[in-house]
Amino acid sequence: MGLLALLVVGGQKTVAGAMPESGLVRTPLSELDPVSARQGWGALQLDQSVQGEPLQIGERKFSSGLGTHANSELVYDLGGGFQQFEAWVGIDAEMAGHPEASVVFKVIADGHELFASGVMRPNTPAQRVTVSVRGVRQLKLVATDAGDGINADHADWGAATLIGRSNAALPF
Secondary structure, X not given: OOOEEEEEEOXXXXXXXXXXXXXXXXXXXXXXXXXXXXXXXXXXXXXOOOOOOOEEEOOXXXXXXXXXXXXXXXXXXXXXXEEEEEEEEEEOXXXXXXXXXXXXXXXXXXXXXXXXXXXXOOOOOOEEEEXXXXXXXXXXXXXXXXXXXXXXXXXXXXXXXXXXXXXXXXXX
């Protein structure tokens, strides 16, 4: 059982599980407020799909994450206090009967693209994202419509997590 740490990011306090062997704290992104959130349909959902169902990409289920819809852009102020961003991306399983669904996921840090998924469809397995965000001030999570419109483009960021130093080591 890990220790708990209080993490302050952008003025918001978050309790997160510490990984004692490394001194790093894992913070689910759904526990942080985005600076801005916009999307082509519906509203950002925390720990569920854009339709309010459990997050699932193919056969992979997630208890935490972000449910959104193309075209979307979620912006988070990291304040330079994290080292890594991890997630699983893909089209929510609720769109399995909609072959027209297509999304490209992107992770952009301080204006630099760190990850692009390529076109994902309902039958595309969840794709793992692991990128360094060491020193990053602003993180953008983008889901585009892959150029063919937003119909059925339910975009999931499963288990979206930031990993950083313990609160004692943060420069706040």
